[in-house]
Amino acid sequence: MIRITVALLLMASMLSAQPTGKEILDRIDENMSSDTRYLKSKMVIHGPRTSRTIESESWAKGDQAALTEYLSPAREKGTKMLKLEDKLWIFSPSTDRTIQISGHMLRQSVMGSDLSYEDMMDDPNLTSKYDAVVVGSETYNERECWIVEMHAKVDDVAYQMRKLWVDNERYIPLKEELYAKSGKLLKKTELTDIKRIDSRWYPGKIVFKDMLKKGAGTEFIVDEIRFNVDIPEHLLSKAALR
Amino acid sequence: MIALKLAIRNLLGAGLRTFLIVIVLSVAYFLIIFMNGIYQGWDKQARIEMIAWEVGEGQYWQENFDPYDPVTLVDAHAVIPEAFKKDVENGNVAALLYTQATIYPEGRMQGIMLKGIGVNQKAIAIPSAQLIAEEGDIPALIGTRFAKNAKLEIGDYVLIRWRDVNGTFDATEIKIAGIFSTAVPAVDAGQVWIPLDMMQRITGMPGEATMIVKGRDAEMPADVAGWEFKDHSYLFAALEALIQSKTIGGSVFYGIMLALALLAVFDTQVLSIFRRQREIGTYISMGMTRREVVGLFTVEGAMHAVLALFVGAIYGIPLLLYLQNKGIGMPEGTDEFGIAAAERIMPYYSVALIVGTVIVVMIATTIISYMPVRKISKMNPNDAIRGKIQ
Numbered sequence: 001m002i003r004i005t006v007a008l009l010l011m012a013s014m015l016s017a018q019p020t021g022k023e024i025l026d027r028i029d030e031n032m033s034s035d036t037r038y039l040k041s042k043m044v045i046h047g048p049r050t051s052r053t054i055e056s057e058s059w060a061k062g063d064q065a066a067l068t069e070y071l072s073p074a075r076e077k078g079t080k081m082l083k084l085e086d087k088l089w090i091f092s093p094s095t096d097r098t099i100q101i102s103g104h105m106l107r108q109s110v111m112g113s114d115l116s117y118e119d120m121m122d123d124p125n126l127t128s129k130y131d132a133v134v135v136g137s138e139t140y141n142e143r144e145c146w147i148v149e150m151h152a153k154v155d156d157v158a159y160q161m162r163k164l165w166v167d168n169e170r171y172i173p174l175k176e177e178l179y180a181k182s183g184k185l186l187k188k189t190e191l192t193d194i195k196r197i198d199s200r201w202y203p204g205k206i207v208f209k210d211m212l213k214k215g216a217g218t219e220f221i222v223d224e225i226r227f228n229v230d231i232p233e234h235l236l237s238k239a240a241l242r
Numbered sequence: 243m244i245a246l247k248l249a250i251r252n253l254l255g256a257g258l259r260t261f262l263i264v265i266v267l268s269v270a271y272f273l274i275i276f277m278n279g280i281y282q283g284w285d286k287q288a289r290i291e292m293i294a295w296e297v298g299e300g301q302y303w304q305e306n307f308d309p310y311d312p313v314t315l316v317d318a319h320a321v322i323p324e325a326f327k328k329d330v331e332n333g334n335v336a337a338l339l340y341t342q343a344t345i346y347p348e349g350r351m352q353g354i355m356l357k358g359i360g361v362n363q364k365a366i367a368i369p370s371a372q373l374i375a376e377e378g379d380i381p382a383l384i385g386t387r388f389a390k391n392a393k394l395e396i397g398d399y400v401l402i403r404w405r406d407v408n409g410t411f412d413a414t415e416i417k418i419a420g421i422f423s424t425a426v427p428a429v430d431a432g433q434v435w436i437p438l439d440m441m442q443r444i445t446g447m448p449g450e451a452t453m454i455v456k457g458r459d460a461e462m463p464a465d466v467a468g469w470e471f472k473d474h475s476y477l478f479a480a481l482e483a484l485i486q487s488k489t490i491g492g493s494v495f496y497g498i499m500l501a502l503a504l505l506a507v508f509d510t511q512v513l514s515i516f517r518r519q520r521e522i523g524t525y526i527s528m529g530m531t532r533r534e535v536v537g538l539f540t541v542e543g544a545m546h547a548v549l550a551l552f553v554g555a556i557y558g559i560p561l562l563l564y565l566q567n568k569g570i571g572m573p574e575g576t577d578e579f580g581i582a583a584a585e586r587i588m589p590y591y592s593v594a595l596i597v598g599t600v601i602v603v604m605i606a607t608t609i610i611s612y613m614p615v616r617k618i619s620k621m622n623p624n625d626a627i628r629g630k631i632q
Contacts, residue, residue, distance in 0.1 A: 102312075102313050105312075108353070109351065152410070155408035155410070156408045156409050156410075157408075157409070157410055158405075158409060158410060158411055159410070159411055160410055160411070160412075178411075180403065180411045180412045180413040180414075181406065181410055181411070181412040182412055182413055182414050184413045184414070186403065186411055186413060210351070212344075212346045212349070212351070212401055212403060212413065213346060213349055213350070213351050214348070214349025214350065215349070
């Protein structure tokens with residue numbers, strides 16, 4: 001009898017320690033988002049035969065404004081991409097023209113990677129669109145994780161279901177899976193090399209994989225990241241593209 | 243009449259020179275008729291094919307549909323109006339529903355246009371009756387170009403991904419139920435056809451369509467609220483513009499040939515006046531007016547075009563008829579420009595083309611023949627008869 005009581009008490013304490021899905025998402029947001037951000041990174045695109053590396057630096061203000069400038073290879077150097085709310089423009093120095101990416105072009109992959117332009121436009125505010133439920137826990141990459149399942153509660157979402165593996169100490173997602181309405185796994189994202197930057201935990205490497213496409217996916221390697229930096233107003237405007 | 247007889251005698255007397263000019267002029271005739279025949283044949287064939295496969299007897303577009311602006315496609319769908327329903331049910335019109343999608347043949351990603359089409363439609367030649375679903379399958383039709391490009395065969399299953407009416411991703415496998423061959427790339431390249439009812443279900447657009455293609459037997463109203471009727475003149479505008487630009491481009495070739503022939507006629511006329519001054523003086527002294535002499539020389543020059551017409555007819559008619567029957571093979575990849583083009587173009591020589599060409603060459607040769615002989619009217623007959631150079 002005493003054993004049963006102890007076991008029940010332990011279970012109750014464990015359950016009370018388990019945060020809700022919404023709490024986990026809020027903690028992730030708290031950990032990862034910032035007012036402004038500067039990022040220097042490398043994108044390694046693994047094709048069926050070869051791989052290529054694209055270096056870039058970007059400046060972002062919240063989730064609504066971001067400018068990315070490609071630094072290498074020479075063919076992409078000087079290409080700039082500007083996101084302002086739900087609009088996206090690209091400036092190509094070789095043609096000296098700025099084009100707005102819209103319609104079917106949003107579905108094209110970014111520089112041949114596993115990321116599409118619309119993935120980049122995806123609204124990160126998940127709690128307003130998904131019901132998040134913790135469905136279990138699991139050890140993933142030697143870290144204890146909550147498994148959070150998110151089902152769309154509104155109609156206008158890109159993915160009907162998302163599944164997140166969230167480090168239960170650091171509150172950073174280590175893996176995400178995106179599913180179609182039919183339940184087919186469409187995309188997978190893995191976050192590794194988690195580092196402490198200021199008061200946050202941030203991934204040093206993110207691997208995106210379009211699960212419908214052949215190939216080893218696209219690696220996104222963070223070389224340098226700074227939070228809450230001063231970004232001049234003109235840098236996040238169309239004037240900065242040229 | 244005397245001028246005509248003299249002209250023929252003089253021309254035949256000139257021998258090789260006349261022969262060369264006539265040959266070059268006849269080639270110009272041939273090229274003008276042949277090249278324009280190709281463009282007219284292409285235009286005619288393309289219209290027939292486009293009517294059969296794509297445009298029918300006209301199309302009703304949902305008011306937001308703009309084929310040149312893919313952004314509009316998201317909103318370009320509406321419930322099929324009552325006025326069309328009877329014709330949709332009996333297959334006299336083809337109701338089409340469009341959405342953009344991605345196909346993954348062998349794991350390669352490729353953008354496509356996913357189109358729903360009524361299985362019982364008879365308005366266009368897409369073999370929609372082949373879209374027979376087996377339990378749980380989505381049958382699909384594709385054209386030979388796309389099948390070759392995506393390396394797909396009948397019976398293959400291939401994954402597609404699309405967004406529903408709310409923008410939510412969905413993905414499933416479709417089964418290639420048929421592959422059709424068409425000269426119209428607009429219904430083939432990057433196009434995947436599935437049954438309309440399945441398309442409406444997977445996109446969450448029940449009873450909706452993007453476009454209604456009118457068939458021959460359809461009795462449809464001219465105006466339906468929310469739908470715009472596009473007739474043949476509108477739907478063929480791009481084809482006409484292309485053919486016109488090709489015709490202008492092609493005219494350079496036969497223009498050069500015609501210019502060479504006319505230059506030869508001009509030279510011959512200048513030489514005739516220079517060498518036949520005594521003859522000119524004699525004509526005038528025998529009572530011919532200057533105008534009559536000018537007329538004689540002009541007719542002589544213009545007769546090159548008449549002779550060229552006969553010479554051209556001797557080798558041109560059999561050759562043109564042979565080419566009309568055999569057709570001209572189009573270069574590989576012509577249809578990839580998105581314009582309807584059969585593998586072989588059958589030239590079409592209209593009466594207007596032949597008569598027009600003859601008239602143009604005749605008039606051009608006559609004008610060119612007249613220009614140098616105007617000098618005769620200023621000649622002094624005394625000096626001319628003495629052969630004094632003027």
